[in-house]
Amino acid sequence: xAALTACSGGSGDAGGDxxxxxxxxASDRSWEIFEDKAKDAGIxxxxxxxxxxxxxxIALSQGQIDANLFQHLQxxxxxxxxxxxxxxxxGATQIVPLGLYSQKHQSLADIPRxxxxxxxxxxxxxxRALFVLKGAGLLTLTGDNPSPTxxxxxxNASKVKVTPVDAAQTALSLASVDGxxxxxxxxxxxxxxxxxxxxxxxxxxxxxxxxINTFVTRSEDKDNATYLELxxxxxxxxxxxxxxxxxxxxxxxxxxxxxxxxxxLSRVEKGIRSAK
Numbered sequence: 001x002a003a004l005t006a007c008s009g010g011s012g013d014a015g016g017d018x019x020x021x022x023x024x025x026a027s028d029r030s031w032e033i034f035e036d037k038a039k040d041a042g043i044x045x046x047x048x049x050x051x052x053x054x055x056x057x058i059a060l061s062q063g064q065i066d067a068n069l070f071q072h073l074q075x076x077x078x079x080x081x082x083x084x085x086x087x088x089x090x091g092a093t094q095i096v097p098l099g100l101y102s103q104k105h106q107s108l109a110d111i112p113r114x115x116x117x118x119x120x121x122x123x124x125x126x127x128r129a130l131f132v133l134k135g136a137g138l139l140t141l142t143g144d145n146p147s148p149t150x151x152x153x154x155x156n157a158s159k160v161k162v163t164p165v166d167a168a169q170t171a172l173s174l175a176s177v178d179g180x181x182x183x184x185x186x187x188x189x190x191x192x193x194x195x196x197x198x199x200x201x202x203x204x205x206x207x208x209x210x211x212i213n214t215f216v217t218r219s220e221d222k223d224n225a226t227y228l229e230l231x232x233x234x235x236x237x238x239x240x241x242x243x244x245x246x247x248x249x250x251x252x253x254x255x256x257x258x259x260x261x262x263x264x265l266s267r268v269e270k271g272i273r274s275a276k
Contacts, residue, residue, distance in 0.1 A: 076214070097201050118169070
């Protein structure tokens with residue numbers, strides 16, 4: 001697969017550069033605008049779309065792509081600690097709240113005791129889903145594990161049970177369970193209105209920092225001027241307007257530099273390791 005042609009080493013000369021960047025949302029209008037804006041700045045984006053969340057970090061680590069933009073810091077921390085890798089965030093994009101949805105109930109109070117809630121089964125989104133259910137008053141967790149699993153649920157003190165499923169299946173599960181925690185990516189694909197969430201976490205809370213979405217590179221490329229220019233381009237008002245439209249107004253733009261994000265990631269990874 002093609003690698004970076006002209007901007008390795010962070011020379012800062014964007015003229016004629018090609019960057020191979022991975023995402024899971026290449027069909028979104030925001031990415032089309034992003035490509036156009038990057039081209040105007042002298043950067044050609046070779047966008048590689050992945051259908052499986054487990055692949056973009058592996059591809060980046062192996063040098064098959066130069067950067068990726070699809071994940072929040074908690075997801076990156078889970079990957080780095082599990083793979084003994086050091087992929088590095090270089091700039092923030094946005095936070096999107098995570099919500100609880102139901103086809104059977106109109107409010108949290110309507111959910112009967114002992115019923116089933118589907119949650120994503122990948123470690124980072126599973127942990128966040130459990131915190132959402134805790135915040136909604138439906139679950140009680142034991143201890144203070146920063147990356148809880150269903151094993152950390154106090155079943156006797158909790159109102160609901162959880163069933164982990166693939167993140168892409170959470171929305172499809174709504175017909176057979178009392179509720180599901182659904183990532184924003186799958187809401188539009190499933191025709192779910194984000195405003196219909198029975199509960200969602202607060203993206204402006206300090207507790208939401210691990211869920212900041214980021215541009216990520218290999219550690220040796222964290223100061224690459226062309227990659228950092230792409231971060232700036234992403235915050236162009238036209239791109240941000242498209243992102244808000246795609247998220248139906250739920251996304252919250254975040255501007256944090258690489259150093260700040262790397263500090264948050266360090267805390268996240270320390271918490272993950274201490275919990276193992």
